[in-house]
Amino acid sequence: MDPDYLPFHLNPSKPAYVPPAGAVDAHCHVFGPAEVFPYHPKRKYTPCDAPKEKLFALRDFLGFERNVIVQASCHGNDNAALVDALQSAGELARGVAVVSPDVSDDDLKTMHQAGVRAVRFNFVKRLVDATPREVFIGIAERVKALGWHIVVYFEAPDLADLIPFLNSLDCTIVVDHMGRPDVANGVDHPDFQRFIDWMADNPNVWSKVSCPERLTLTPPDYSDVVPFAKALVERFPDRVLWGTDWPHPNM
Numbered sequence: 001m002d003p004d005y006l007p008f009h010l011n012p013s014k015p016a017y018v019p020p021a022g023a024v025d026a027h028c029h030v031f032g033p034a035e036v037f038p039y040h041p042k043r044k045y046t047p048c049d050a051p052k053e054k055l056f057a058l059r060d061f062l063g064f065e066r067n068v069i070v071q072a073s074c075h076g077n078d079n080a081a082l083v084d085a086l087q088s089a090g091e092l093a094r095g096v097a098v099v100s101p102d103v104s105d106d107d108l109k110t111m112h113q114a115g116v117r118a119v120r121f122n123f124v125k126r127l128v129d130a131t132p133r134e135v136f137i138g139i140a141e142r143v144k145a146l147g148w149h150i151v152v153y154f155e156a157p158d159l160a161d162l163i164p165f166l167n168s169l170d171c172t173i174v175v176d177h178m179g180r181p182d183v184a185n186g187v188d189h190p191d192f193q194r195f196i197d198w199m200a201d202n203p204n205v206w207s208k209v210s211c212p213e214r215l216t217l218t219p220p221d222y223s224d225v226v227p228f229a230k231a232l233v234e235r236f237p238d239r240v241l242w243g244t245d246w247p248h249p250n251m
Contacts, residue, residue, distance in 0.1 A: 027243025040076030
């Protein structure tokens with residue numbers, strides 16, 4: 001674990017809010033354990049272990065029925081920890097993988113059988129090295145045959161450059177963390193309005209209303225993030241998802 005890495009809370013309090021029946025934590029991760037599932041040698045950060053058992057215990061503690069487990073950059077394109085968690089969860093989880101362009105058909109089949117239903121394209125420069133767009137297009141074409149969708153992770157200033165590429169993807173697109181707006185700029189800033197307009201023009205685009213703990217400048221009430229979430233929920237009530245982002249990496 002990096003010396004400045006903030007571990008997740010081992011004993012969180014139980015919130016007063018009770019999720020509705022069938023509620024899904026649509027964005028969470030499993031990390032390691034490193035002795036079983038080593039972290040990627042080119043990772044940009046080293047987290048504390050956050051194994052499947054901890055995630056499933058949190059699911060039950062908070063009252064969710066299912067998880068969507070997202071492959072994080074610290075594991076690179078080695079999806080072994082993800083697949084293991086999905087196989088353990090059975091029908092209680094689905095997954096989002098990260099794959100290389102040379103991933104085999106057998107590996108894709110194994111991931112699909114385990115419960116993977118999407119691939120993640122990460123454009124956050126501080127977390128991953130740049131990948132040529134044509135590589136992502138090739139991956140998108142392969143997983144389309146499986147009925148998978150695409151999850152994209154980017155920061156708000158980068159959306160303008162990404163829109164032509166994203167519009168070329170003929171599938172459902174799910175955006176992580178509201179497109180990571182700079183909340184100091186407010187909801188009327190062109191970066192966030194561009195995101196709103198893009199969603200309005202493209203009914204295949206969904207957004208996760210998540211990650212307030214990393215977006216906020218005013219913890220712990222996250223009051224500066226609320227207007228962004230509210231804008232998306234009110235404008236696109238049938239195209240928003242929510243997730244814990246457990247174990248809250250890179251805090």
